[in-house]
Amino acid sequence: MSSKYRMTRIAAYKAFQDNGHRHARNIATDQPGSKVKLFGPELLATYEAECRRKRRFIKETVEAEQRLGRMVKALRLIMSDTKFRSLLVSESLATMPKPLAQRLQGLTVESQTAAHACESPSDSSAQSVGGICPDVLNFLQDYPVKVKIFGLLRHVLPARQLEIAKLMVAMERVTFTYEKLLVAFTPRALLAEGFDPTTVANASKDQLDAMTPKLDRLSREFLSAVERRGSVSLELLAAGRYLDRLMNNPRAVRYLARNFSGHFEEFHNLSVPYK
Numbered sequence: 001m002s003s004k005y006r007m008t009r010i011a012a013y014k015a016f017q018d019n020g021h022r023h024a025r026n027i028a029t030d031q032p033g034s035k036v037k038l039f040g041p042e043l044l045a046t047y048e049a050e051c052r053r054k055r056r057f058i059k060e061t062v063e064a065e066q067r068l069g070r071m072v073k074a075l076r077l078i079m080s081d082t083k084f085r086s087l088l089v090s091e092s093l094a095t096m097p098k099p100l101a102q103r104l105q106g107l108t109v110e111s112q113t114a115a116h117a118c119e120s121p122s123d124s125s126a127q128s129v130g131g132i133c134p135d136v137l138n139f140l141q142d143y144p145v146k147v148k149i150f151g152l153l154r155h156v157l158p159a160r161q162l163e164i165a166k167l168m169v170a171m172e173r174v175t176f177t178y179e180k181l182l183v184a185f186t187p188r189a190l191l192a193e194g195f196d197p198t199t200v201a202n203a204s205k206d207q208l209d210a211m212t213p214k215l216d217r218l219s220r221e222f223l224s225a226v227e228r229r230g231s232v233s234l235e236l237l238a239a240g241r242y243l244d245r246l247m248n249n250p251r252a253v254r255y256l257a258r259n260f261s262g263h264f265e266e267f268h269n270l271s272v273p274y275k
Contacts, residue, residue, distance in 0.1 A: 153179070
């Protein structure tokens with residue numbers, strides 16, 4: 001795609017700020033393909049593919065969390081044994097990764113992040129720029145964004161604007177075509193007054209209304225999984241490496257086999273690298 005059809009967030013912000021809605025609309029409608037609809041077969045295929053991708057990511061995240069939970073449960077069990085803790089000290093294995101130690105104490109990265117978010121709420125009173133929520137402009141500042149993307153975002157409410165921006169970035173699809181899909185399947189309550197989603201998708205209102213709840217639910221679950229996935233993956237890696245060290249220590253292995261024989265196979269399985 002030619003660079004003349006792309007504009008950075010800063011340039012877009014200035015365009016909106018200096019010229020308001022009229023100029024933003026003119027920029028958007030000047031872009032090639034900005035009025036092309038998503039047609040029936042393409043729309044349905046894209047919709048189904050989108051649902052599959054989100055379900056797969058959510059499933060993988062839940063599986064990672066479950067495995068981490070099993071690791072924490074196993075470590076809590078063996079760490080409750082005073083003699084085993086003494087053995088770990090003598091083998092220089094008493095120090096475990098900080099995130100793992102915190103999780104054993106009932107603290108998680110997710111809970112700390114949530115607490116921080118509560119302490120630092122976003123400024124909901126900030127004035128929109130050309131109909132675009134400032135949080136969206138800030139969120140997209142490091143991404144090359146076509147100006148017509150901002151033009152279409154004006155047709156959904158601020159909360160949905162930010163959600164769409166997060167979905168585009170998380171799916172690595174900051175494109176006008178993908179945005180049209182998300183706008184088309186926006187719940188009615190989050191559409192700007194007077195906007196008809198059938199202007200971007202060649203489908204009836206009844207069809208869109210029937211398909212929107214499923215994708216909306218998956219999108220929310222997906223964004224929640226995205227927020228959790230990074231910290232869980234890091235903790236899972238750290239926990240796996242620590243368990244691997246334990247299971248490669250002859251004294252630790254003999255102690256576990258003798259005193260935790262009913263759990264030994266689980267310890268071994270959890271020490272195997274997670275794929």
